[in-house]
Amino acid sequence: MIKKEEIANLKAQGILAQKQDGYFSVRILSRAGNFTAEQLSDLAKLSKKYGNGYLGATTRLAIEIPWIKYEDIESLKESLKEANLDYGGTGKKVRPLVACKGTVCQHGIYDTQKLCGELHDKYFAYDLPSKTKITLVGCPNNCAKANTNDIGIVGQVYVKFNEDKCKNCGLCTKPCRxxxxxxxxxxxxxxxxxxxxxxxxxxxCPFGAMEVDKEGLAIYLGGRMGRGYRFGDRLANLYQENEIEQLIQNIFDTYEQLANSGERISKVLERIGIETFEKELLKKACKNI
Known part of the structure; x- marks a missing residue:
């Protein structure tokens, strides 16, 4: 019988007990949802060697190898290290970051996977009052549902209409869903x-009647799914890519300052309101200028 303390310790490493006694699923992390072909090949081999020969994808773009025997866990961990693969993704910290395919998608307004990778390198597993999920989407299609995460980042293009330049040709109406x-x-x-x-x-628009006024990223805070969903509240400003890393740090600092033990960002906002949170966030931003 495996002790509860050992199961909890393994869970903190992203090694999750299955309902079948003595078996575990090991969660392997992607970087912005991507694995190299070599890494996928290694994972396939490891799943055959230690598991039942198949892999599972998680909602946070990680890969799980299920059916790992308890006695094989340490050997698998060594094999993952040799293959330059990381495991983890649970606990009161930043969970695996998720990005849509805005980098290559025709609708992508910014390079989602580049920014997500940079944020992953800096903030994955960052300790916080509760679990914190960050998702980046490239456009308002919002395929990865960014506003149902603790922090959601959405590409935006603000336009302006110059009626004097408009020829009333209707070309702009066709792509407007x-x-x-x-x-x-x-x-x-x-x-x-x-x-x-x-x-x-x-x-x-070939006439400049509908033209770009400003491009940037909208930030949503306090979304969640699961037992009691909540759509995030949007911050007032539109941010540029080079501002996001510091903004995330400021959000974390504000969250840690205002949260009670175990509170997710959503609970903080429900308790104090987005206006109070954003006011404290702006104070942090001013200090870091």
């Missing part, structure tokens, strides 16, 4: 309230 630009009575009408800031209209 929100129907925020429409031809009504032979005249282009832009409903700014319906716009989600994807920038597609500005991409196709």
């Amino acid at each position: 929100q129907k925020s630009v429409q031809i009504i009575d032979k005249k282009l009408v832009w409903n700014k309230e319906e716009c989600v800031n994807c920038g597609k209209c500005a991409e196709v």
Whole structure:
């Protein structure tokens, strides 16, 4: 019988007890959701050697090898180290970071995997009052549901409409899935309230009537899923990629300052409100200028 203390210790390393006695799933980390071909080949071999010959993908873009016998755990850990693979991903700390494929996706506004990789290198497993999940998406399609994470980062393109330049050709209406630009009575009408800031209209306008005003990243705080979901609150500003690393640090510092023991960011915001949190966050930002 494996002691509860040992099971808890292994869980903290990303080695999770299965419901089948004596067996464990070992969670191997990706970097921004990516593995090299060599790493995947090594994982396949290790799953055959130590497990039942298959791999499982997690919702946070890690890979799990299930059906590992307790007595094989140390040997597997050594084999993973030799293959330059890391394991982990649980506890009161930053969990594996997730990025959509905005780097290569035609809708991607910024290089999601580059930024995610940089944040992973600096902040993965960072100790905090509770588990903290960070997800980056490249555009308002929000495929990875960034605003249901503790910190969500979403690419945005703000546009502006110059009515004097508009020829009312309707080209900009075709890529607008929100129907925020429409031809009504032979005249282009832009409903700014319906716009989600994807920038597609500005991409196709040949006359400069719809043009990019500002590009950047929107930040959402306090989202969560599971037992009681919550959509995150958006910070007021639009941020640039080179500002994100320091912003994340400021968010962590503010979170640690305001949180009670065990509180996720969502619970902090429910208790004090986004306005109070953002006010303290701005104080941190001013100190770090």
